[in-house]
Amino acid sequence: MQAATELREIYITPAGAVYQCDRKNRLMVDFAGTLSVLKIDTFLRLKHAIDKIDLQAMVTSTDRSSDVEIISVLGTDKxxxxxxxxxxxxxxLLAGARFVLELNSMLHECLNAELA
Incomplete structure (x- = not known):
């Protein structure tokens, strides 16, 4: 149970959650019933891959193969x-988590600038 106290909640939606483990410098993405442990750069590659998918084209396509998308990124076997x-x-979920991570980074920069 000690590991649970090391996780910080980054962003939660009804579909899933993203947590940060400072001890291991990893993000944990809980989505669709699975938990993926990702390095920050792998998380960013995953977000980029998801962002490149054109949801509008999927909706308007008559091709049944466009009903599902398969996503795999370097840095994870998921x-x-x-x-x-x-x-x-x-x-x-990924956009919200990325926004919170950027916001936290900007806040730390501002705080450190004022303390220096």
Missing amino acids: VYVLTMPELHAFKE
């Missing part, structure tokens, strides 16, 4: 197989 609604929820 493969995401997501439907369009899941992609939308995952995109929202």
